[in-house]
């Protein structure tokens with residue numbers, strides 16, 4: 001790309017609001033100087049940066065707010081067409097909605113179409129990086145990685161493996177899980193913006209043999225990621241206990257196999273024991289909190305306070321299609337609701353927390369905190385410009401916001417896919433809402449600030 005000075009109202013959280021009361025950084029008339037490789041080299045107020053770099057072309061994002069690209073740490077690619085299966089709890093929903101659909105991805109044309117729909121869902125909602133729960137078929141994963149590269153998104157994804165209690169066509173063997181995983185890692189891990197995640201579906205559907213095959217891959221390729229589900233639903237937890245009588249608890253089924261570490265992300269964790277939280281913290285694992293899914297499937301209210309106090313890192317995931325859509329704004333709002341509903345056991349969340357959980361926290365969960373997650377110099381320019389259509393409710397509320405935190409709260413309370421105007425990954429524009437100009441003309445520092453006069 002051409003080096004560019006972006007002018008916008010922007011907000012980001014380079015540190016965690018759980019430990020730093022001043023984590024939210026805002027510029028009402030901000031500048032982000034992005035070099036030819038798509039990396040932010042300077043970040044600050046526009047006038048200062050423009051004076052220092054008068055010859056650098058300026059792109060003005062007038063109105064709305066620029067945020068770091070959203071990072072979704074738990075989302076199922078094969079489930080985009082079954083979003084909205086209401087009225088069931090986890091195991092019934094899997095049987096009736098998710099697994100029959102996932103079986104259809106054995107068909108390559110079907111998988112190709114679903115891949116395209118899924119990736120559109122991510123980028124049109126401002127998600128620039130995702131830890132993607134894949135398909136049970138190697139062919140469908142090759143199609144996914146090819147399409148994700150074309151879409152320009154950062155993805156961490158892997159073949160999902162299971163050998164019991166699902167449907168026969170979704171089962172594999174430990175030998176095949178290893179050989180197909182190895183082939184996918186060799187072809188895709190570290191290529192472009194793709195990374196590989198070793199992905200047993202959950203201990204309920206994975207024998208010790210499958211978990212050992214996963215561990216063999218992680219030993220052989222020490223920098224791959226690991227993801228699975230944990231402690232989502234009480235019936236699931238009880239079944240896992242019966243299937244692994246020698247394990248201390250659900251976490252221990254993964255721990256004994258050697259699957260836990262800094263690059264492990266465990267989805268849900270709604271019903272953890274104190275021992276499990278202590279062990280998750282000791283391993284440096286992260287929890288992917290999926291509040292819309294937890295509410296929709298009636299799984300429970302996520303104990304965020306216990307995770308934070310135990311030192312377990314938490315990020316957000318949409319859990320499409322148990323979740324209700326791709327919007328990380330909606331997920332942030334639901335995370336806030338969940339803590340409100342927990343009363344004294346909840347952890348009150350500010351707008352800064354919601355931004356952190358949907359951006360920077362995800363980068364840290366994926367061990368990518370040095371590259372993405374905020375607008376500090378040295379980070380890739382991964383960004384979402386939220387620019388509500390004129391006259392929309394969000395537009396009205398933003399125009400009357402008297403401070404950046406108020407504007408941020410308005411974005412989470414009112415924002416939807418319709419407000420995502422443009423999205424960049426590594427400086428490459430990967431999404432433009434129809435009707436939004438592809439490039440704003442060059443402007444001078446004399447132009448008025450974009451929004452939120454201070």
Ligand SMILES: [Zn+2]
Pocket residue numbers: 074076133229267319322
């Ligand atoms: Zn899931």
